[in-house]
Amino acid sequence: MREGEGQIDMVAWRKITQEVLEKNCVVGNGSPFNYGIYEKAVSSGVVDSNNFISKYCYCLWWGLQNLSTLGQGLQTSTYPLEVLFSIALAILGLLLFALLIGNMQTYLQSITVRLEEMRIKRSDSEQWMHHRVLPPQLRERVRRYEQYKWLETRGVDEEGLVQNLPKDLRREIKRHLCMNLVRKVPLFANIDERLLDAICERLKPSLYTKDTYVVREGDPTVEMLFIIRGQLESVTTDGGRSGFLNTGILQESDFCGEELLTWALDPKACSNLPPSTRTVKALTDVEAFALIADEVKFITTQFKRIHSRQVQHTFRFYSQQWRTWAAIFIQAAWRRHVKRKIIQVVSSSDVNGDYDGEEENEAAMISMNDEEYDHDDDETTALLNYSGQSI
Structure with missing residues (x-):
C-alpha cells in the first residue's frame, strides 16, 4: 500500500x-518574474529539453556570442549577482580581444622588421652592383640568390644563432637537424654514432642557385658537399684530355668533393688542398650541408674507424672519381683486348699469305694509337696508385 x-x-x-x-x-x-539575461534560454524551450547535446550546444553558442560582442546583447535584471556575472563576461571578452590584437601586432611587427632588413640589404646590393657596373646577367644571379636565401632562412642567421649556444645544446640541435639527412648518405650508413655526431656537429648549411658553379675542374677542393635537395651536374675531362668527357647527375643523398677525403686519409699527403677532378654545376636550386677541409682532416685524424676497409670500399663505390677511373680502366682493357684480336687476325693472314694492303693500313693505325692507349693506361695506373690502390 x-x-x-x-x-x-x-x-x-x-x-x-x-x-x-x-x-x-x-x-x-504577463510573466511575474524577470528572467533578465536568461529570458532567451527560457523562451527557446531548451531548459525543458532532456537532450544534453542540445543544451550543451546552445550554452556554448551563447557563451561565444556574448564573449565576442563583449556582452552588448545582454539585458540584465536588477539581481546583483546577475549584473556582476554580466560585468565579468564583458571584461573577459575585452581581455581576450586585447590579447588577440597584441599577438597579431607582435607577429606583424616581427615580419615587418625582417622585411625591412631584407629591403635595406637589397637596396645596398643594387647600389653596389650599379656602382661596380656589373652586367645584367650577374645582377640577376645575385638577386636570385638573395631571394632563394630569404625563402629558405626567412632572414634568420641559423649558423650564427646555433654557434652562440652552449656546446652540448649545439650538439643536440645539430644532431636533430642533420642526423637523418647524414644517414641517407650511403657513405655514412654503417658508421658508429660517435663519428656521426662529430660529422653532424661540423656540417654547415650551404645554398646554391641554378647555374651556379660549386667547383671547377683543377681548382682546389675546399669542402665536401652533401646534397639535401636539388640536382647538380658533375663533369670531368680527365685533366683536359682531348676526346674525353664523363658526366653524371648528383641528387639527394649524393656527395661531391670526395678528393678531400682521399687527401685526408693519405698520411703522406702534403698540406696543399687537392685539385678538383670534376666541374660541379647546379642544375636547380640546391640545398646542401658542407664539410670544410680542416674539419675533414680533423675527423679522419681523430676517428680511426673511418680508415677501415669497409668505409673506404663504400666511399670508392659511390665516388664519382673512382667510377670514372674504373670506366677508364675498363676502356683501356677493352682496347688492349681488341688490339690483340686484330693482331692475331693479321698474323694469321700473314702466315696464310692473305695479308693485303687494307689490313696493313689497319695494323699501322693500331700501332699509331697504341702509344696513346698506353699513355692513358699509365695515367689510370698513376691515379689509382695515388689513392693507395693498385690495379
Missing part, C-alpha cells in the same frame, strides 16, 4: 509542479 501511495503522491506532485510552472514561469509581458 505504501508503495502505491508513494506513486500516487509523485504523480500528484508532478501535476502540481507543472501547474505552478505554467502559471508562474511563463515568458512575456
Whole structure:
C-alpha cells in the first residue's frame, strides 16, 4: 500500500509542479518574474529539453556570442549577482580581444622588421652592383640568390644563432637537424654514432642557385658537399684530355668533393688542398650541408674507424672519381683486348699469305694509337696508385 501511495503522491506532485510552472514561469509581458539575461534560454524551450547535446550546444553558442560582442546583447535584471556575472563576461571578452590584437601586432611587427632588413640589404646590393657596373646577367644571379636565401632562412642567421649556444645544446640541435639527412648518405650508413655526431656537429648549411658553379675542374677542393635537395651536374675531362668527357647527375643523398677525403686519409699527403677532378654545376636550386677541409682532416685524424676497409670500399663505390677511373680502366682493357684480336687476325693472314694492303693500313693505325692507349693506361695506373690502390 505504501508503495502505491508513494506513486500516487509523485504523480500528484508532478501535476502540481507543472501547474505552478505554467502559471508562474511563463515568458512575456504577463510573466511575474524577470528572467533578465536568461529570458532567451527560457523562451527557446531548451531548459525543458532532456537532450544534453542540445543544451550543451546552445550554452556554448551563447557563451561565444556574448564573449565576442563583449556582452552588448545582454539585458540584465536588477539581481546583483546577475549584473556582476554580466560585468565579468564583458571584461573577459575585452581581455581576450586585447590579447588577440597584441599577438597579431607582435607577429606583424616581427615580419615587418625582417622585411625591412631584407629591403635595406637589397637596396645596398643594387647600389653596389650599379656602382661596380656589373652586367645584367650577374645582377640577376645575385638577386636570385638573395631571394632563394630569404625563402629558405626567412632572414634568420641559423649558423650564427646555433654557434652562440652552449656546446652540448649545439650538439643536440645539430644532431636533430642533420642526423637523418647524414644517414641517407650511403657513405655514412654503417658508421658508429660517435663519428656521426662529430660529422653532424661540423656540417654547415650551404645554398646554391641554378647555374651556379660549386667547383671547377683543377681548382682546389675546399669542402665536401652533401646534397639535401636539388640536382647538380658533375663533369670531368680527365685533366683536359682531348676526346674525353664523363658526366653524371648528383641528387639527394649524393656527395661531391670526395678528393678531400682521399687527401685526408693519405698520411703522406702534403698540406696543399687537392685539385678538383670534376666541374660541379647546379642544375636547380640546391640545398646542401658542407664539410670544410680542416674539419675533414680533423675527423679522419681523430676517428680511426673511418680508415677501415669497409668505409673506404663504400666511399670508392659511390665516388664519382673512382667510377670514372674504373670506366677508364675498363676502356683501356677493352682496347688492349681488341688490339690483340686484330693482331692475331693479321698474323694469321700473314702466315696464310692473305695479308693485303687494307689490313696493313689497319695494323699501322693500331700501332699509331697504341702509344696513346698506353699513355692513358699509365695515367689510370698513376691515379689509382695515388689513392693507395693498385690495379
